[in-house]
Amino acid sequence: MTSLDPHAVANGWLEAFQSAATAADVEALVDLFLPTGWLRDLLCFQWDMKSLGGHDNLKAYLSEKVDDRTRLARAGLYDVRIQPTSTLGPPVAFPLPSDPTKKGVQGAFEFGLTSPPAVGRGFFRVVQNPNGAWKALTVFLTLEDIKGHEEPRGRPLGLFPDLSTYDEVKAKELAAIDQDPTVLIIGGGQTGMMSAARLRKLGIRALVIDKNPTLAHVWRNRYPNLTTQTTAHHCSMAYQPWPTTYPKYIGKDKVADFLEFYAKAQDLRIWLSSTVDGVPLYDEEKKRWQVTVKRDGQKVYLEPKHIILAVGSGPANLPKVEGMSDFAGSVYHSDDHRGAAPFAGKRVVVVGSGNAGHDLCTDFVAKGASSVTMVQRSPTCVVSANTVDKAVFEVTFNEKYAIEDADFLGNSMPPGLGMKMAAGGGTARLKAMDKDLFDGLTKAGYQLTWEVTPGGGEVGFLGYLLARMAAGTMLDRGGGKLIIDGKVKVKNGEIVRFENDGVIFDDGSQAGADVVVYATGYLPLVENIKTIFGESITERIGTQMEGLDEGGEMRKGYRPTGQPGFWIVMGPFPYGRFFSKHLALQILAEELGLSSAGHSKL
Template identity: 50%
Template sequence: MASEDLYAISADWLKSIEVASSTGDATSFVSHFFRMGGSEVDLLCFSWNFRTLSGPEKIRGFLSEVVDGKPRLEHSGLRNFKLDDHTANAPSPLQMPGPQDIKGVQGAFTFIITKPAALGRGFFRLMQDADGKWKALTLFTNMQDLVGHEESSADQHGLYEGRKMTWEEDVDARFRAIEADPTVLIVGGGQAGLMSAARLRRLGIRALVIEKNARVGDSWRQRYPNLTLHTPTYHNSMLYSPYPTTFPEYIPKGKLANFLDSYAVDQELCIWLSSSIASTPVYDSSSARWTVEIQHGDQKVFLKPKHLVLATGYGSPRIHTWNGMDEFQGALYHSDFHKDAERFRGKRVVVVGAGNAGADICEDFVAHGATEVTMVQRNATCVVSSTTAEKSFKSPFPDGTPVEELDFRMNSMPMAFILQLKISGGIEHTKMLDKELHDGLRKAGFNLTWELSPGSGEVGVDGFVFSRRASGTMLDVGCGKLIIEGRVKIKQGQDISHLDKDGITFKDGSKLSADAIVLATGYEPIMKTMRALLGNEITDQLPPEVWGLDSEGEVNQTYRPSGHPGLWFANGTFGISRFFSKHLGLQILARELGIA
């Protein structure tokens, strides 16, 4: 399709739906979607939440709800729709290979929100219906900035007239103001906490980060030695600060940890190291403030922030209990505490767990000369090779395109729609690319799956990431070859009976002798960890899950209202933190301005 046709189709459709939006005509607005299957993803434009509406009736119902005496569509007043034709997301052909053979037109646009006064950006995917009319397969509406409180794009340091303070003095003064009265307290100085703090700073909000470790990056630095990121560097960029072009395609954990340390300095983030919450935080609804006791080094400090952001990452290590664990005479520990494979050279090792951590640790033992390495696989695993994953992560844009454009397009697609495409046959292409790997793994006795539960449909890695925080997946960077070659043996062992002084016994009577047993058994649910931090009174007011998908396909309680005033959860992949930190900042800013 010629570029002029792409622009004409996009402009005509956009002009028509703008008329419906600006006049508050929900029926006309919905008529611009496919009657069957059209979806809208809205982030903060029509409500102060994240919503995915699938099908015309749900979209109409949402937009017709009354807010301050007006239907939601009229109340929000989205208008002034304009094609965003100066970015990588300008109108382009839409093509999704697969059994449904989806073809059409896609592109970004900008708009204005009337209430609150804000700027927005959207993305549409159009297809022709049976009558040849262009209809929306998906529509994304996304708040970008609150008018008059736009995100600062640059620091004001350097040469300027009338300078009264040096850069060091300016930063020191700002830090003192934050420490005296932080608007936001962020618990956790990993990538999610750091990017949230950097975003809040650009929005003019005082944010203090507390980090339990002695150095920024230690949450990565202290993990098992051979850990690298399992996805390409481009996708794992930090907000405002891409990695140097000399960085490897897959970043080692130590190099990443050092980058996070420098990031905190470069972004001028106010951080208290060796600091943690010392007692259960208390929320005062009359003042809308928390009282939080902080153990800051060897001092106790009380803070009264308005917002508490929990960026604590995974839950605590999940350590199963079996009879006889205290009788085992070898080394027994969770994968989080794996440090030194060399001391098991010439020894027999059993790794319980067949996900990413289990695979990496098996590789580490083989590399350091363990005489026998056995992986206990308790459930089938979703396996994708690093080469195949890299193809799926490949950016559709030219080199040098800001990763934010990729974030925008990726998050414009309803997750429920993505998973349905996978279930409808979209996963077959990925499986075909890895056929040799999968055949070899099966022959070695390794069980594979692409379903979250039997009969639920093949959703692949995306489904596991968003439903289970990637538990049950292996992005294979080498362990698969070791399994196929027999250098890592596989034991199917869902039914572990007990441990004794020599190793593991299974319920069928079989036994694995071991000098070391590593439990690569994942992590407890976040809410279990949060109960210990927040106490029962607050936790009982919250929905049962953080992470996982809600009924509409949005991630539960993550970068969105938690269910308790002034309490937020910030976690997820680099890309999720990079993109949704903006929405967290906008929601907090709106509450501070009294317009949410």
């Protein structure tokens, strides 16, 4: 190829895409994809999230009958055009991973929808097939706004016709939320707050309750050297990115300070020291929950239409091991680690080889523990911060992109295809960048893996992030060097018994210890769900909340759960920031009566 005009390629393909969509011609539209091409649909063809690949799957999905019309016909895509106003810029050429000498074209576009009456945004990646025709490798479609109920994007005036002050208007708004919240959000961490902020922007009354006495309590009370695991831009809050004066990796107290301010700046209604009292009941006729909240010792009865569970994960996983009560030292979960200074000169054993385990080992080394041993129970997926910066953050989450555009670009790759591409060579390229680190860790006895499931392919860090919310990974920012230099010893295996002054491992070896910390993560989220809603709710929502469906979408997060009016939010900052919008749109659609068989709940 001697020359390539990305704009011309984009216009030509989008014109064909619109023609097929307008004619509701499933065959013609699917023919615009490679035989192995993928579609990611977030709320455009149904009130749910769907990723699927291959002509047969695309045809089956788009031709499925809804109200006597195909799904494609019912949605009624129209006015498909290149998006001119985006920090991502115009369509551009990109090198094909399989052959960098060949180019594809990618870019953002926008479109209208008839049902629901809405506007959407899309992203395409097209490549040439053997015959020279441009075909889609991926197409991403996401709902942006429901017409007549658009999210306000400009700065509000702050002046009111009845001459009220801003504080007076806000007081009325908060009082209305207290009296009759449409949505009750259980959990006031960053994900619960962002969900509330999204709903407020759409004019939906959302009340947040949190069991803790102060905002950002969980961040404030974690171990001293905790920081955001990824870059500041990647960890931005919805509507309110971190100030540019903040460091790249933000310390826990600075995060907590900002979250306290965020609640005020976004005018969120949050009840602290508040818990659900008794089991919430869903009234099928009223389509409302019956919930009693204990707030500062007083019981308050509420009837919200929706409940969002925003507690993050299940309870802390602290294994029960023989002889633990006989141990003369300290044993606790990483959630209860308040700093290593009291253990200077002590023998330390940290169980767990992921991010929390490395943070704790680093803290103990820094504060002068006499020895630090990391117990690695299974191989860990490792990638260095420098490599992730070069491969992800400097590319997709570069600060030249508005965070909304970075999220859009970052989510434009169907997750199932992303993992296939990682297993097909992407992970190998990242591994090569970290060869020295991996060689050193392996020599020190630290076991590595890039497979989420044995034999499932090296999906690497991306696969662990998608499938396990990054559990089982270590984003190395210096902890690896402590292992390589021998300042942290690695022991493979499990602790099977405690003795008075040490532990016994499953291979019969032993180690002296004065403190044992379990950085062993958390139990499944369903344990918290059953505690709040009772065992019977699992008859509708199942028992597995985490993980992925067949297309690589989250199994339950930010999408229909099976229980009307019940939603779950989960995951790190980027998940809460991006998908909270889609959750808010689904709730708005229900409030407007737009949900129907064609946009059905699972």
